[in-house]
Amino acid sequence: MTTTLWAVADLHAAVKANGPKIEAIQPSDPSDWLIVAGDVAEKFDLIVRVMAELAGRFDTVIWAPGNHELFSRSADRYRGREKYAALVQAMRELGVHTPEDTYPVFDGVTVVPLFTLYDYSFRGAGMSVDEAVSAAREKNIMMTDEFAIAPFVDVRAWCWDRLAYTTRRLSRIEGPTILVNHWPLVQEPIMRMRWSEVALWCGTRHTRGWARRYNARAVVYGHLHMPGVTTVDGIEHIEVSLGYPREWQGTPRPTAWPYPVMEAGA
Numbered sequence: 001m002t003t004t005l006w007a008v009a010d011l012h013a014a015v016k017a018n019g020p021k022i023e024a025i026q027p028s029d030p031s032d033w034l035i036v037a038g039d040v041a042e043k044f045d046l047i048v049r050v051m052a053e054l055a056g057r058f059d060t061v062i063w064a065p066g067n068h069e070l071f072s073r074s075a076d077r078y079r080g081r082e083k084y085a086a087l088v089q090a091m092r093e094l095g096v097h098t099p100e101d102t103y104p105v106f107d108g109v110t111v112v113p114l115f116t117l118y119d120y121s122f123r124g125a126g127m128s129v130d131e132a133v134s135a136a137r138e139k140n141i142m143m144t145d146e147f148a149i150a151p152f153v154d155v156r157a158w159c160w161d162r163l164a165y166t167t168r169r170l171s172r173i174e175g176p177t178i179l180v181n182h183w184p185l186v187q188e189p190i191m192r193m194r195w196s197e198v199a200l201w202c203g204t205r206h207t208r209g210w211a212r213r214y215n216a217r218a219v220v221y222g223h224l225h226m227p228g229v230t231t232v233d234g235i236e237h238i239e240v241s242l243g244y245p246r247e248w249q250g251t252p253r254p255t256a257w258p259y260p261v262m263e264a265g266a
């Protein structure tokens with residue numbers, strides 16, 4: 001049997017109707033690997049429970065956090081950076097690879113889970129961040145991130161910390177990579193969204209050159225809930241999100257799900 005590297009994102013496990021979809025994420029061989037590119041759920045215990053199930057099914061599981069993993073309320077035990085640190089600890093206890101760990105190598109290709117967040121840099125030319133967010137608010141376009149992440153951490157400062165940390169580690173990798181991030185690394189797929197204001201919460205301009213610079217065979221991401229493949233500079237950027245039932249019910253997917261990123265020996 002061949003060993004396959006599969007990828008999913010945006011499981012949104014708190015939504016009951018997504019349960020059978022999550023149940024259906026199964027290896028075709030016990031040696032298969034699974035990438036989970038964020039938005040498993042919001043509540044700490046649910047995230048850990050779902051990841052424990054997946055870790056029990058696959059030989060190796062790789063996780064990158066999404067914005068929903070970071071959601072908190074003021075009364076929560078963990079918020080902001082503390083919530084991420086606690087999740088990393090919990091994933092390690094499950095044997096799941098996080099963006100803080102040694103990057104695993106699948107058939108000679110380094111699989112790199114990233115955590116780069118967003119910094120509002122996908123905004124209109126000449127606009128300040130405050131102006132761009134206010135303009136979105138006036139159109140009633142406001143991501144939950146503003147209420148569930150931003151009150152507990154300086155998001156832009158955290159994003160830039162992550163970029164510095166990540167490029168330092170990426171530059172030490174030799175050979176081909178598969179880059180895994182919740183947020184897209186390039187703007188092209190974001191430009192196809194119906195509401196251009198949502199782009200503010202969809203990533204950062206600073207990751208644009210990463211796929212080529214760090215020798216990516218493919219980039220795997222989620223977040224937009226618009227599954228499909230976008231080729232930029234000759235490299236495929238593959239959105240592997242499940243999303244909400246209203247998004248996946250009755251809509252034929254352009255790509256397989258879970259998505260087979262590569263096979264060993266292929």
Ligand SMILES: [Fe+2]
Pocket residue numbers: 010039066068223224225243
């Ligand atoms: Fe999502």
